[in-house]
Amino acid sequence: MIDYADEDVGNIVLLEHVNLQVPDQSLAILFYIVGLGFTRDPYFNIGLRNMWANVGEQQFHLPTRPVQVLHGHMGIVVPDFDALKERLASVEEGLAGTKFSWSVKADHIAVTCPWGNRFQCYAAGSSFGDMALGVPYVEFLIAPDRAAGIARFYDQVLGAPATTESGKQGTLARVKIGRNQSLIFREANESAEYDGHHLAIYVANFSRPYNFLKSRGLISEEVRNHQFRFKEVVDPENGSGVFLVEHEVRSLHHPMYRRFLVNRDPLESARRYRRGRDALIPYTD
Numbered sequence: 111m112i113d114y115a116d117e118d119v120g121n122i123v124l125l126e127h128v129n130l131q132v133p134d135q136s137l138a139i140l141f142y143i144v145g146l147g148f149t150r151d152p153y154f155n156i157g158l159r160n161m162w163a164n165v166g167e168q169q170f171h172l173p174t175r176p177v178q179v180l181h182g183h184m185g186i187v188v189p190d191f192d193a194l195k196e197r198l199a200s201v202e203e204g205l206a207g208t209k210f211s212w213s214v215k216a217d218h219i220a221v222t223c224p225w226g227n228r229f230q231c232y233a234a235g236s237s238f239g240d241m242a243l244g245v246p247y248v249e250f251l252i253a254p255d256r257a258a259g260i261a262r263f264y265d266q267v268l269g270a271p272a273t274t275e276s277g278k279q280g281t282l283a284r285v286k287i288g289r290n291q292s293l294i295f296r297e298a299n300e301s302a303e304y305d306g307h308h309l310a311i312y313v314a315n316f317s318r319p320y321n322f323l324k325s326r327g328l329i330s331e332e333v334r335n336h337q338f339r340f341k342e343v344v345d346p347e348n349g350s351g352v353f354l355v356e357h358e359v360r361s362l363h364h365p366m367y368r369r370f371l372v373n374r375d376p377l378e379s380a381r382r383y384r385r386g387r388d389a390l391i392p393y394t395d
C-alpha cells in the first residue's frame with residue numbers, strides 16, 4: 111500500500127538564507143556574483159556595507175564585517191555545470207592570493223570562497239526535486255556522539271522530521287526542510303569555534319518551539335517582526351547543549367516570507383544576448 115509519506119513536509123518549511131560576514135565586498139562580488147553566478151538582490155541591501163546574493167529561492171547575506179566561516183559546507187544546485195566551470199575559471203586571477211579554489215569531483219564541483227567557506231555545487235536533477243538553482247542543504251561538522259541528540263531537537267522541538275544515519279561516511283543527523291531542503295549534521299573529529307554566522311528558517315508552528323526555548327532560557331533575541339533567534343541546540347532528553355549555530359526563526363506572517371527573489375541568467379551578456387531571456391526561472395521543467 112502506498113502511504114504517500116513523500117507528500118508530507120515538516121514544520122520547517124523553508125531554509126531561506128545563510129548569513130556569512132565578509133571583510134571585502136569587491137571580492138565577495140567577484141566570488142558570489144561573477145564566479146558562482148548568483149544575483150545581487152537589486153532592492154536591498156545595496157551599497158558597500160552589505161550584499162544579499164539571490165540563489166533561486168535562497169539567499170546569502172554578506173555583511174561587511176570580520177570574516178565568518180561555516181564549519182562544514184553548503185550545497186548548491188546550478189542549472190548548468192559547464193557554465194559554472196567557465197565562470198569559476200574566469201575569477202581565478204581576480205581571487206588569486208585568497209583561499210579561493212575549485213575542483214571537479216565525481217558528482218559535484220567543490221568550491222572554496224576567498225575566506226574558506228566551502229560549497230559543493232551539483233547539477234539540477236531528480237535528487238533535488240524541481241530545484242534548478244538554490245541551496246538544497248547546509249552540512250555542519252559536529253563533535254562525535256552528537257547526531258542523535260541533534261536529531262531529537264529538530265524532531266521534537268522544531269517539529270522537523272529528523273533521522274540519524276550511520277555508514278561508511280560516519281554518523282549524521284538529517285533534518286528535512288520543506289519539499290526539497292535539509293540540514294545535515296555530520297560527526298567529525300575536527301572542531302572549530304562557532305563564530306556567529308546564522309541561518310534563517312520559516313516555521314509553520316512558531317509558538318511551540320518558541321515556548322520550549324523560552325522556558326529553558328534559550329531565546330537569544332526576543333520576538334520582533336514575527337521572528338526570534340536562538341543559538342543553542344539542546345538534546346530534549348537531558349537539556350544538554352549539543353551544537354551552536356544561530357537560527358533566525360520566522361513565522362509565515364513575516365513580511366518577507368516567500369518574497370519574490372530576482373534571479374538573472376548569468377549566461378546573458380552583451381555579446382551573447384538573447385532577447386527576453388535575462389531572467390532565470392529557478393525550477394526544472
Ligand SMILES: [Fe+2]
Nearest residue numbers: 129171310358
Ligand atoms: Fe539573517
